Amino acid sequence: MIVVDTSVIAYLHLPGEHTTRAESLLERDPDWAAPVLWRSEFRSILADYMRRRQLGFAQACELQAEAESLLAGAEHEVESRRVLELVRDSDCSAYDCEFAALAMQLRTALVTADVKLLKAFPKLAVPLTSR
Numbered sequence: 001m002i003v004v005d006t007s008v009i010a011y012l013h014l015p016g017e018h019t020t021r022a023e024s025l026l027e028r029d030p031d032w033a034a035p036v037l038w039r040s041e042f043r044s045i046l047a048d049y050m051r052r053r054q055l056g057f058a059q060a061c062e063l064q065a066e067a068e069s070l071l072a073g074a075e076h077e078v079e080s081r082r083v084l085e086l087v088r089d090s091d092c093s094a095y096d097c098e099f100a101a102l103a104m105q106l107r108t109a110l111v112t113a114d115v116k117l118l119k120a121f122p123k124l125a126v127p128l129t130s131r
Contacts, residue, residue, distance in 0.1 A: 076102050
């Protein structure tokens with residue numbers, strides 16, 4: 001099992017330069033987990049695509065459903081105190097720290113393309129490019 005942040009989920013579902021890496025990661029390690037927060041972050045990404053007219057409403061709904069299906073049963077709550085401790089000790093947002101807190105809670109790696117997370121949590125976060 002690995003924790004993936006929302007960027008990895010987005011790369012898997014929205015074609016782009018990192019899509020192949022996300023697909024390869026899913027093939028090698030299909031047991032993905034994420035904090036419940038990922039849903040809101042992914043909806044926000046889809047909203048941006050809709051506003052730029054890169055996705056229609058039906059496509060966005062379909063992608064959200066696909067992503068939710070992928071992570072069904074693998075969404076977790078994280079302890080607020082732990083998230084705030086990580087915020088205190090890093091330069092990362094509380095949103096990003098939720099992913100780090102979950103990886104710590106599950107004793108697994110956090111796969112991300114977020115440079116700030118990689119720098120703040122070098123023993124925990126691994127780049128998508130290396131997986």
